[in-house]
Amino acid sequence: MTIVQPMTTARTGTAEPGYMTGFGNQFETEALPGALPVGHNSPQRCAYGLYAEQLSGSPFTAPRASNERSWLYRIRPTVAHWGAFQKIDAGLWRTAPCAEVEMPIQPLRWNPIPFPAEGVGFLQGIRTITTAGDAATQSGMATHVYLATRSMVDEVFYNADAEMLFVPQQGALRLATEFGVIDITPGEIAVIPRGVKFRAELPGGPVRGYLCENYGGAFTLPERGPIGANCLANPRDVLTPVAAYEDRDAPTRMVVKWGGTLWATELEASPLDVVAWHGNYAPYKYDLRRFSPVGPLLFDHADPSIFTVLTSPSETPGTANIDFVIFPDRWLVAENTFRPPWYHMNIMSEFMGLIYGQYDAKPQGFVPGGFSLHNCMLPHGPDMEAFEGASKAPLKPHKLEGTMAFMFETRFPQRVTRYAAELPERQAEYGAYGSKLQKHFNPGRRDA
């Protein structure tokens, strides 16, 4: 297999080899000198006999701030691969709308899903936990756990239904994409835009992680408002790969997810054959430990939106199709304050996962690799242990360390799949965790 290493790496500062820094830039990168046309998108004949192809992530007429497209200079155009397709089994992968089971009204929580003893490939290992909205109307999302013990070999995939946000929890994942190669390990995330072909490889053994399929507006960095120009996820820490192509004439299976169905076709060559590209529609990665949290410096617990890494906007300003929020290492300093999350009910619905460490609202039972769902307008908050501990803890500055929980929060109710509802890892007793909270009321004692 030929993976041609990049010749140009418009690298600055702290970027790792093979990546360019910045978010939403107009990037340009070429793996052969002169492969990118200068001042031109579509010359009569492209250098090296390449084909030019535009990949549009937004309508042509989208406003500049949300207009996304790239030009790809490739060995064969994608349409050259368009042979006979066969519908294939989507396994445990589901697409919204998906009303397989009644929506439970309880809070739900699961232990980590174990690896199947017989091993599993990457696409077959995607297990849908929740779906929300409707992929066909380009709104909503699906949450999944991915489990894989085998790399994709002679196989590539693209998703026409959704942008894909990968959140590794165990093991290193290599995403060999049309735009270049992205390596991620737990603590990092990667986003692959809708329509971008890739192959998932496991350089270090089995992988498990969380995956959010975003059917709606492309993820972007949230506005910072009065926070100003710095902190939260800084654009310079977002990394986009430089061009790297395969000139590989070997039978390759291409799987396409389109309209909730998986389709497969046999190609005579690898379609990861983009020698050069330019534009602002491209995959990227980000190390969540670079997130600079901003929080309450004197009293009270702020809304978790202060920890938004990426947001998928809807047509209603401030009402996200999805917010991707993290709970990273940080200092808790608030005085005379109950420091963990408050008890609450929320119009948005909250899927949470734990990458590593302990989550302060649920110190036990919510374990790395596990996940929970607190749906639209269903009450939740710290469990009894967290409440009792935090109500009595001395309020010295305290550092939450070695922890990384996250939330996929959406404006739409999330439906669990039959698979998730029936998983043996579902914690049957979790729904009643709130009933352990004690009555402390004492009308005769104001400073109870």
Ligand SMILES: O=C(O)Cc1cc(O)ccc1O
């Ligand atoms: O429910 C949760 O644990 C997530 C969450 C955290 C927080 O600090 C405030 C609100 C919220 O929904």
Ligand SMILES: [Fe+2]
């Ligand atoms: Fe919540």
